[in-house]
Structure formats: C-alpha cells, structure tokens
Amino acid sequence: MVTGYVIRKNEYYDSVFLMRVAKRLSQQKGILQAAALMGTEKNKVLLEEIDVRGPEVSEATPGDLMVAVKAENQEALTSVLEDIDRWLTIDLGSGSRHDIRTLDEAVAMQRHSNLAVISVPGAYAAREARKALEHGLNVFLFSDNVPVESEISLKKYARERGLIVMGPDCGTAIIGGIGIGFANVVRRGPIGVIGASGTGIQEFTSLVHRAGSGISHAIGIGSRDLSDAVGGISFLTALGALDSDSQTEVITILSKPPGKLALSNLLPRILKCHKPMVVCFLGLGQESLPVDIRRGTARTLDDAAVMAVQRVTGHPPAREDADSSNFRKLAEREQVNKNPEQRYLRGIFAGGTFCFQAQQILQDAGIVVHSNAPLHGNLKLADPMRSEEHTLVDMGTDDFTVGKPHPMIDSRMRFDRILAESQDPDVAILLLDFVLGFNASPDPAGELVPAIQEAKGAAKKRGGSLSIVASICGTEGDPQNFPQQVKVLEEAGVAVFPSSAHAAQFCALLSANLSEVTRAK
C-alpha cells in the first residue's frame, strides 16, 4: 500500500464539488481511499488520520487544494495524481461561462439580480452576505458556523432595507416554484411556508404536493432565527411578505420549539395575520401555546400538511398511509422470526428534523431513546459512533460531517453505520430516511441497498430477522425517480412508508409488539 498527495496553491473549490471528486477518485482501479479537501487545519488533521503527512501539507492554507490518495500500488497512485486536472473540471453550464470572481463583478453583469445564494465556508459567509445586502440583494445563506452575533447584525441590516436573510444554515427555499438549495419539485399552489429546517420544508412541501395541492413560496429562515437571541427577525419579514402575497392563501410555520421569549414576542403578530395559519412546532406541547392558536397547531409534519390542504380545499386530502388494519398486518409480518434478544430500534437519519420528529413520536408512545441530538426527555449518546439500546442518530451533525460529505449527498457513512448496527444481535429494527430532490444523492436508495441486504443476511445467519423501515421524502418530479426509489427498497425487503412520521409510528408499534413478545417469552 502506498500514499501520496498533490497540493495546488491558490486553487479553491467548493466542498460539494470536492466530495464528488474524492468519490470518483476512490472508484478508480487500485485506489483504496481518496480525499480532496481545502487546506484548513481541520482538514489537515483528517489527512493525518489516513497517514498522509508532509511539509507541503503542513504549510497548506484554506485557499490551497489538497488531494491525497491511498492506493494498492505505485502505478495506481501515479495514474490518479499525475492527471489530477481531468478530475477538477467544472461545468458551469451555458449561462455562466464568464470568469466572475467577486460579487461586485456579478452585480455589474446582472444588475436586476434580486437574490444572492451564498454557500462559502462559515468564517467568510457573513462578509459575503453583508456585501450582498449592501447591493440590495435578498440572501439565501446556506453556510453554517456563522457566529450568532453576525447573524443578528445581518438580519437587522436586512430588515432596515426591506430585505431578508434566509439562514444561516438554511438548506431549502422555494420561491415562486423555483427550488433553491435542497428542494423537491412541487406544484405551485396556495400554501405558503415559513420553515426553520430544510428537511422539514422538504417533507411538508412534498406531502402537500402528493396530497394534490401546491406551494406558493417556502421561505427558509435558518435554524436559529426563532431562538431568543435572534428573536425571529427573518420570521417576521417572511410572515409580513406572505400575508401580503396574493398567491398565498394559507401560511404554515414549521420549526423545532422556538425560544420562550421569542415565542411570546411573536405570537401577537402571528395572531394578527390576515390568513389562516397552521403552526407546527415539533417537540412543543400544545399547552405552551395560547388557546387562540391551538386549533391551528399540528403535532407532526404530516398533520401540518393535512391541515394546510384542508384549509384551502375545505376537506381533508386522501391520506397516502395504509389504513390501520394494513398497518397491523405489516407489523405482524415484521414480527416473525425475531430472536428473543432482538429488542432494539436503531434509527440512522440523514435529515435532522426526521430524527427529531421520530423521537417525539416514540416519546409519545412511551419509548425513550438515546440520540446524539436528543429531544428533551431523551438520553444523550455518550459516543455518537456507538448506539445504546434504542438509538436514533442524526448523521447530518458535525459529529459526522467535518471534512466528510453530508449523508443527503453521499450515503457512505450511513452504509457503514447500517453494517455496524447489523453486527449487534440485540437490534430488531432499523429506521432509515431517504431524501430526494435537487442536490441530494442521485440514487439514495440504490446506494444503501447492498448494506441493507448484508444487514438482513447477518440477522438471518443468527437465526433472527432484521426489520428495515424507511420513508422517502420527495415527489414524482424529483430527479431521482420517486417510484423507482420505492421499488428498489421494497424489493430489498424494506417496509416503505409515505412519510417519516408514519415510518416512526410504525416503528413505535413494532417496538411495543416486540417488547410484549419478549415479556411473554
């Protein structure tokens, strides 16, 4: 085995592009491992961990590209590293052949621009966002790790100018039918959304679409906007705009629990809204909300979608879920051939909101879980890499993603985790989420099927059976082909549900049944 690297001074590429480069390099003959990273201190540590060291690596700066490869032999190593340029060609498409290096140049070229989509590393993001606001542009700020003080300052500055900052840490928006960031292809329609979570917006908008209605706009506000520190500055801007928007008939709010102070300050404005509202604060009990708003509150994203569609059509949509007898039958099917020690549920999530919502549903069913991102009342995992008893792990957190692709883009980390869980004889159920849409993995189900099959095989060898339960967030218009994704999973023996909430509810039922069986034995 040999290792080698190439350092390119002053050659910057974005992290998503580099993840793809690394993946393609690692698929070449004789290549055992490949990394393509910018020269940040954290990334240099990652290279050290795979035994790549050298003076050029130590001296690399965040503006320098580092490509490192571990190969079976020198020939394979040389063939990749000597021809590195061919892996680094970016296709900017027909519309962007110009060599634009700064925001100023871009604004000069396209003077009627109205939105800056910013996804540079967090340390530089506020600087670029500020410049965009100075140019009179609304901002979609995908970057995370932006200090909260910068967020507040940017949002106040935006508010003074009639602009919005969607983010930081904003994964998804849909503006007038156009998906920005990680978004699904959904019908235009009368339902407006304000969401603090990307996957929350994705699930809600997909469910509304599949229920036959559509979305006017979905405005992301970032994960911290409704905290007490930020106080909902972007939320209020978005609410005002949707309240005035002629396309929007119903407004839905999606978030984890807001800060107490923020909520009490925002409620009077929410109640003054001229349009019907649906409010889904995941993890927040109804008792925390005033009576006036309780009738418009939803416990899950599914309930929110049903209520929103009902508000615009006057009747509830036909639900996609199996009726309760099918639900029970499916649970009976999944219960068979379990070994007595098979008691535990392991959820391996790409979407943080799905992990959160599943915890809420399990908690409602009296099931306490461990998690690296625990809901109030659940238990914090001592080590995110190691599950304990019932565990739901959010693999999109920094515990897993520093220098590595987010699981919505690349399934490698979840693949390995599924195999690790399958070695534990106490595991009875694996719960997975699959997220389709723009910028997500082109084939999330296909990427995990080999791991699913191997995991099921391992349980069978021990004389048991492993239940694998999944949900798919997306629509038939998404690039990944929704029906095909369902088919691939079902053929691999996965119980596929139309929403993350249903999948979690099914796991709650199955877990309860398994506990009863264990007790009876």
Next chain:
Amino acid sequence: MPNKLEELLHQGPIAINIGVVDFAGTLQTQGVQVVHVIWAPPAGGDPELVELLDQLL
C-alpha cells in the same frame, strides 16, 4: 421603502451564486438567470488579514 422580499416573491429569483457550484446548476436547470461567482477565500484564507483588509478598504 420598497419591500425587496415581496419583489422577489413577485418576480421570482434572479440569482447570484457564491460557493457551491451545484446550486447554480440547479437554478439554471429550472430556467433561472444566474451568475456564478468563482469564489476563493480572501487573503489566502487568513481571517485576521481579511479583517485588516476590510478596515483599510
């Protein structure tokens, strides 16, 4: 003062993309006018130097 968010909702996005190039591609696929900025960390990625430069300019 014009409400620029309302203008955005009314007109639809006309975008400048800074960072992940795939985001520009997705917008183009949907027929959006987009200019992509080939970004690099300013001052070679030294945040202190960036701050100093910002103060000078």
